[in-house]
Amino acid sequence: MDEKIIGKCIKCGGNIIEKEKYYVCENRKAIKDENGNWHTEGCDFIVFKDTFRRFGKNKLTVKEMKKFLKEKEVVVELVSKNGNNYKKYAIFDEKWNIKIDFDTNVENVKKEKPVKEENLTESAEDTLTFHI
Numbered sequence: 001m002d003e004k005i006i007g008k009c010i011k012c013g014g015n016i017i018e019k020e021k022y023y024v025c026e027n028r029k030a031i032k033d034e035n036g037n038w039h040t041e042g043c044d045f046i047v048f049k050d051t052f053r054r055f056g057k058n059k060l061t062v063k064e065m066k067k068f069l070k071e072k073e074v075v076v077e078l079v080s081k082n083g084n085n086y087k088k089y090a091i092f093d094e095k096w097n098i099k100i101d102f103d104t105n106v107e108n109v110k111k112e113k114p115v116k117e118e119n120l121t122e123s124a125e126d127t128l129t130f131h132i
Helices: 062-071
Strands: 004-008 015-018 024-025 028-032 038-042 046-048 073-079 085-093 097-101 121-123 128-130
Touching: 004 062, 015 085, 015 121, 046 097, 062 085, 073 097
Parallel strands: none
Antiparallel strands: 004 015, 015 024, 024 046, 028 038, 073 085, 085 097, 121 128
């Protein structure tokens, strides 16, 4: 698999590279010490593509990961133990890099309508009034 850069690291700003089984920051270096133990130097950002497999999500796609890197969250479709599909946010986590936000229901999050400049007027009190 050719390595390709898919975005910028949330933690250090380095390039995120897609590998066969994971997405990793170019500044992450795995070092094996003299005792045969592995440790990380530099940035610790890595997300395995199958990180949500236990929730019925086989793999995080490149498209999902790109959105996550830009917005620090992405909606993912999961499958319950009963076989029902449901959506949750995968959000940035300082320790684990990515995790599921089980406290927020995607269906309950409303996208606000973008406000167009021509729909704004100034009143005498120097406040803006929205006309939707």
